[in-house]
Amino acid sequence: MAASTAESVPLWPNGTNSLPPNPFPADQTLPFWRTELHELDNHRSTPELPESCDVLIIGAGYSGASTAYHLVESYGDKPLPSIVMVEARQACSGATARNGGHVKPIVYFAFPRQAAIYGNKVANEIAEFQLQHVLAVKDLVEKENIDCDFQLTRACDVFIDQGYADQVTASFNKIKASGATCVRQVQYTGARDAEQISGVKGAKCCLTFPAAHLWPYKLVMHLLSRVVEKGVNLQTTTPVTSVSDAPDADGSWVVTTSRGTIRAKKVVFATNAYTAYILPQYSNKIIPCRGICSRIVCPGPARAPHLPNSYSLRAGPGNSDYFVSRADGSIVVGGAKPFVSVRKDLWYNIVDDTKIVEPARQHFDGYMQRNFRGWEETGAYTDKVWSGIQGYTTDLASHVGEVPGKAGQYIMAGFNGHGMPEILLTSKAIASMVKDGKTFEETGLPMVFKTTQARLDDDRNHIALG
Ligand SMILES: Cc1cc2nc3c(=O)[nH]c(=O)nc-3n(C[C@H](O)[C@H](O)[C@H](O)COP(=O)(O)OP(=O)(O)OC[C@H]3O[C@@H](n4cnc5c(N)ncnc54)[C@H](O)[C@@H]3O)c2cc1C
Structure with a gap:
């Protein structure tokens, strides 16, 4: 990974x-x-x-x-x-x-990169800090009675490539062995049950952990x-x-x-x-870096099955998407990384949020049908695609x-x-x-x-x- x-x-x-x-x-x-x-x-x-x-x-x-x-x-x-x-x-x-609406602590995924720079203790501290936010945001929404479609959920990271799944499994086990407290919140599911638990076709492993989503x-x-x-x-x-x-x-x-x-x-x-x-x-x-998001909707009154989790589908390094499943039946999905991240001239040191990267739209079209059980006949289509500028630090x-x-x-x-x-x-x-x-x-x-x-x-x- x-x-x-x-x-x-x-x-x-x-x-x-x-x-x-x-x-x-x-x-x-x-x-x-x-x-x-x-x-x-x-x-x-x-x-x-x-x-x-x-x-x-x-x-x-x-x-x-x-x-x-x-x-x-x-x-x-x-x-x-x-x-x-x-x-x-x-x-x-x-x-x-312009984001994905995801309050998603990066509990284990960024850990190895952060640990390589700062050590395990700091990587754990960052993950714990992010985990705190799930309930902190919920508390704020409740205290202020904010109408923003807040939903407490679990993030489900799904690995669909065997080699990549093997890598993340080894990395996850290493984090656990380090004694990091943050991964106590993570449920790991291996090859046997990953497809059933995640609902994703061809899932090789998945990891779930606390998260939330809202209308930012x-x-x-x-x-x-x-x-x-x-x-x-x-x-x-x-x-x-x-x-x-x-x-x-x-x-x-x-x-x-x-x-x-x-x-x-x-x-x-x-x-x-x-x-x-x-x-x-x-x-x-x-560094200003461009990201791409979209919204997928189903036509007509028939809705696809609601997905109680929010998701990241991780097909390989630099090849992932993330999405939240909204109560109105729509999906807000971001990433399209194969079309954005691999071409540095399309995302790195860019402040232009007036354009999208065109193949990204094609990537989101049919996304749910391709990946999720039960979505094949829904006719779900991409309603909107947009871009936004993130601040990455070196x-x-x-x-x-x-x-x-x-x-x-x-x-x-x-x-x-x-x-x-x-x-x-x-x-x-x-x-x-x-x-x-x-x-x-x-x-x-x-x-x-x-x-x-x-x-x-x-x-x-x-x-x-x-
Ligand atoms: C496509 C995309 C998807 C994302 N998905 C997620 C996600 O699902 N989950 C997640 O946690 N994060 C996500 N992010 C990142 C997240 O949106 C940002 O980390 C967060 O919104 C940053 O908030 P901010 O207020 O610091 O920045 P911003 O929301 O960018 O606000 C900064 C504001 O400052 C203003 N400003 C800047 N300079 C000046 C100036 N000189 N004068 C006056 N005003 C100025 C800007 O106009 C802007 O409105 C995503 C980002 C993008 C672009």
Whole structure:
């Protein structure tokens, strides 16, 4: 499996060492999740951008909305500082609205690659942190009564190639033998029963573990409406073009946007794949990478059997898909990796989410009929295909905390295509750093996420197909 054979790729293909132009092209592909728009989608709380604020959050995706939510929550009934949130395009129009809707801890799959860099203890810590999110997100949805189709489920990773299944079985056993606690949550099923348990034709082994799925746009827009109601000033279609190198005389950072400048005592970069455009020290460290997703529906009133699990079908290294099965009978499936990941020019260092990779549509057509028992006669077809931009990090860990050398600037970005099981608790930690001045160490986050100068100075690149 790719996880055990990390390919070390040269930074910035073609030796350009530069970011692609125009990070925010218009006419993005339309994801299913943005087909029911919220009234705050294009919101500007005030016609003019405020001149200054205490806290400026850049980015209104899951990271930005969740940081604002935790910040506002932490003040309780006390008066809020002035909080402004700026977003380049519409609210929740980036990766969060274009993903697979999967809150899926990567319990065992990424473990070998992470362990190769950081050791077993850290790999286990990351997996446990991700596992915590399944119930943390459920608790949030229940506490705030968020209408976002949340479903607690089990992820089912299915291996359909014998050689690949043998590799993952050996790797899984090795993780177990290491004493890693995270794999206690994993149920392994071998060749004899894998097809019956998974429902996937030709399954050679499968592994299930706790997960959830939801409508990510609805989750984020609910959080945004909560904070806007409490006084957070949201400014959509306001790209930030630069942030001053040093604070001004009164200790504020001067943030330049397409609509003028705003001075902020503290700045949170919740900018994921686009971070390096305004924090150039993260160039070559957080790489924008394109992903593809689709929605498959069944025609007419007849529905295919509901799949209680969510899935990843893993045919080989760099050849996998993942999907969630929704209560409306549709399937949201992402990946199409054989058509995307194998051609670095189609996915690596790309910010264009206006196009899909055309063979991907063909890959999703007939996907359920080809792979799942009981779907053969359903007539299921691909209703929508879209693309989105993920932030991959060269050392496979997100960057979280105070930006090195920039007191009062905070970052949470680079979720390696798996932000849904990391963002909620990461943003809670960021909120406590911003409000209470907590150090990274005091937040209890996995230390490996701490953004440091040493990480920025490290030229290795562990991004691989997976
Ligand atoms: C196709 C695809 C499938 C995925 N599937 C899954 C999945 O199933 N499960 C999972 O866990 N993860 C998945 N991911 C990854 C997940 O979506 C991300 O990790 C997560 O959404 C990141 O949230 P975010 O808020 O940090 O980033 P985003 O949602 O991208 O939000 C960042 C926001 O910042 C704004 N911004 C950036 N720079 C500026 C600027 N200079 N000025 C103003 N605004 C700015 C952007 O416009 C954007 O709206 C997928 C991603 C993609 C693209």
